[in-house]
Amino acid sequence: MRLPLLMKAPLAALLLLSQTLMAQQPVSDGVEMADRLRADGKIWVVVAVIAAVFTGIIVYLIRLDRQIGKLEKEVKEKKTNYSL
Secondary structure, three states: OOOOHHHHHHHHHHHHHHHHHOOOOOOOOOOHHHHHHHHHOOHHHHHHHHHHHHHHHHHHHHHHHHHHHHHHHHHHHHHHHHHO
């Protein structure tokens, strides 16, 4: 569905105005929790947990891709066997 040009202009203007109206005020002191974690050296625990989660997700996706690839091969082989 394509929008005519007359409808795109007000939508674009609304989008641009809403970004400035809803923007948060900058924090001059920084984020207190992050500063505290950095000071205590616990920020590395947070980084390690996030890295472990992302690694787990990537490993899961790779395994899933391999399993789907094997199933696709089996389906192709069965189709070629039935067509002969």
